[in-house]
Amino acid sequence: MNYSPLAMYFRSMRIWKSLAALSLLLIWSCQSEPQTEENNTQTNQDSLQSSLPKAKVNPKLDSLNAVLEGEPNNLTALVARGSFMLRNGNQQNAWLDFQRAFAIDSMNPDLLLNLGELYMIRNQSRQARNMWTNCAMADPEAIECRLNLVKIHASIKNFEPALRYANELIEIDEYFAPAYLYKGIIIRDSRQDTNLALSYFQKATELDQDYVEALDLTGVTLAQRGDTLAQYYYKRILELQPNNAEVYYKLGVHYMNIDELNRAIEAYTKATQINPQHADAFYNLGYIFTVIVKDYREAKEYYSKSIAADPEHNYKAYYGRGYAYEMLGDVINAEKDYRKTIELLPVHRPAKEGLDRIRK
Numbered sequence: 001m002n003y004s005p006l007a008m009y010f011r012s013m014r015i016w017k018s019l020a021a022l023s024l025l026l027i028w029s030c031q032s033e034p035q036t037e038e039n040n041t042q043t044n045q046d047s048l049q050s051s052l053p054k055a056k057v058n059p060k061l062d063s064l065n066a067v068l069e070g071e072p073n074n075l076t077a078l079v080a081r082g083s084f085m086l087r088n089g090n091q092q093n094a095w096l097d098f099q100r101a102f103a104i105d106s107m108n109p110d111l112l113l114n115l116g117e118l119y120m121i122r123n124q125s126r127q128a129r130n131m132w133t134n135c136a137m138a139d140p141e142a143i144e145c146r147l148n149l150v151k152i153h154a155s156i157k158n159f160e161p162a163l164r165y166a167n168e169l170i171e172i173d174e175y176f177a178p179a180y181l182y183k184g185i186i187i188r189d190s191r192q193d194t195n196l197a198l199s200y201f202q203k204a205t206e207l208d209q210d211y212v213e214a215l216d217l218t219g220v221t222l223a224q225r226g227d228t229l230a231q232y233y234y235k236r237i238l239e240l241q242p243n244n245a246e247v248y249y250k251l252g253v254h255y256m257n258i259d260e261l262n263r264a265i266e267a268y269t270k271a272t273q274i275n276p277q278h279a280d281a282f283y284n285l286g287y288i289f290t291v292i293v294k295d296y297r298e299a300k301e302y303y304s305k306s307i308a309a310d311p312e313h314n315y316k317a318y319y320g321r322g323y324a325y326e327m328l329g330d331v332i333n334a335e336k337d338y339r340k341t342i343e344l345l346p347v348h349r350p351a352k353e354g355l356d357r358i359r360k
Contacts, residue, residue, distance in 0.1 A: 058084075060084060061081070061084055064077050064080055064081040064084065065081070068081065072100075073100070073104055075101055075104050075105055075108060075111075078097045078098075078100050078101040078104070079097070079098070079101050079108065079110050079111045079114060081097050082094045082095075082096075082097030082098045082101065082111075082114060083110075083114050085097065086114060086117065086118055086121075091118065091121065091122075094114075094118060095118065098111060098114060098115050098118065102115070107134060107138045108138075109135045109138050109139040109142050109145065112131045112132065112134050112135035112138065112145065113131075113132070113135055113142070113144055113145050113148075115128075115131045116128040116129075116131035116132045116135070116145070116148060117148075119131060125152060128148075128152065129149065129152050129153075132145040132146075132148045132149050132152070133149065136149060136165070136168075140172075141172050143169065143172060143173065143176065146165045146168055146169050146172075147165075147169060147178055147179070147182075149161070149162075149165045150162050150165045150166050150169070150179075150182045150186075151182065153165065154182060154185060154186055154189070157189070157190075159186055159189070159190035162182070162186050163183065163186050163187075163190075166179050166182050166183040166186060167183070170183070175207055176207075177203075177204040177205075177207040177208035177211050177214060178204070178211075180200045180201075180203040180204040180207065180214075181200065181201060181204040181211070181213060181214045181217065183200050184196075184197040184198070184199070184200030184201045184203075184204070184217070185197070185217070187200065194221060194224075197221070198218065198221050198222070201214055201217045201218040201221060202218055204218075205218055205233070209236070210240055212237055212240060212241065215233045215234075215236050215237050216233070216234075216237060216247070216250075218230075218233045219231075219232075219233035219234045219237070219250065219254075220250065223250065223253070223254040223257070226257060226258055228258065230254050231251065231254065234247050234250060234251045234254070235251075238251075243274050244274075245270075245271045245272075245274035245275035245278055245281070246271070248267045248268070248270045248271035248274065248281075249267070249268065249271040249278060249280060249281045249284075251267040252264045252265075252266075252267035252268040252271065252281065252284060253284070255267055256284065256288065261288060261292060264284075264288065265285065265288060268281045268282075268284055268285045268288075269281075269285070272285075272305070276309070277309040277310075278309065279306045279307075279309035279310035279314055279317065280306075282302050282303070282305040282306035282309060282317075283302070283303065283306040283314070283316060283317050283320065285302040286299045286300075286302035286303040286306060286317065286320050286321070286324070287299075287320060289302060290320060290323065290324060290327075296324040296327040296328050297324075297328065299320065299321075299324045300321055300324040300325065300328070303317045303318075303320045303321035303324060304321060306320075307321065313344065314344075315340075315341045315344035315345040315348060316341075318337045318338075318340045318341045318344065319337065319338065319341040319348065319350060319351050319354070321337050322334045322335075322336075322337030322338040322340075322341060322351065322354055323350075323354060325337060326354060326357070326358065331358050334354065334358060335355065335358050338351045338352075338354045338355045338358070339351075339355070342355075
């Protein structure tokens with residue numbers, strides 16, 4: 001897994017005075033869409049009430065329905081029912097409840113958090129960001145809204161506000177592990193300072209020893225340096241997720257890079273047992289048996305399994321198998337694989353050289 005990162009899903013603080021003017025504009029932008037259908041809100045809400053099943057489906061939902069039958073404008077119940085609908089895949093009814101709640105209080109933090117999530121599901125990231133920004137301004141301790149803002153700003157390389165929100169999270173709760181993880185990601189990507197980033201990744205794992213994303217990023221960063229401590233973090237993930245094929249693959253890459261080939265073979269083999277479609281693990285096994293072990297028959301079998309897992313883009317496995325065929329004296333199949341390699345990647349120089357050797 002490469003990180004682009006990036007997924008993870010913050011006590012007292014001051015509200016940024018410089019955002020006051022912007023907040024008014026954002027409030028207007030947030031209100032615009034719900035108010036366009038305000039005339040239909042009551043009709044839609046009545047329709048929603050009548051369409052809900054009378055039979056007991058879920059105790060929580062039944063309780064919320066009962067509250068709203070007596071108090072149609074109960075803000076807390078509207079937000080709670082909309083959130084329930086959203087988390088159960090019913091976007092339309094969630095939207096109706098959120099519209100009604102928005103008309104009652106457009107700056108309710110819980111409502112803004114949920115509306116932002118709904119907008120993200122709909123791929124409307126700008127609206128989601130506006131909702132979470134308003135949420136953060138309305139509630140100085142809104143952890144989830146700030147965490148979402150860190151993620152969304154970091155994803156578009158808007159590092160200054162991302163770092164500001166991460167620091168706000170640490171001010172709110174100095175033991176909140178995701179704040180340190182994402183601060184490390186921001187520093188890594190904006191300043192290319194892997195030493196400082198690593199310290200934040202490790203801080204996150206110290207605060208939460210079961211935080212898989214932080215364990216993974218720490219392991220990857222250490223492995224890139226050839227630091228054997230990477231094994232500790234990968235193995236900790238495997239204690240939590242024993243069937244994580246990708247971590248076994250990363251562990252194999254680490255072992256291969258520090259020349260512990262038997263362990264690398266074991267890790268890659270485990271990855272393929274868990275995920276028989278792991279093309280990269282099969283390819284790396286083929287590579288080891290080609291370049292290091294020089295068992296070309298075994299290598300050929302691994303390359304074939306890699307190709308079977310990814311036949312459309314796997315030019316490197318076609319080349320590896322072609323080379324294995326060539327070393328075994330099977331020039332006909334070697335030529336086929338070299339030509340397939342060039343078909344997938346016309347600038348592949350080793351495959352062209354392989355064809356030249358066969359012709360001679």
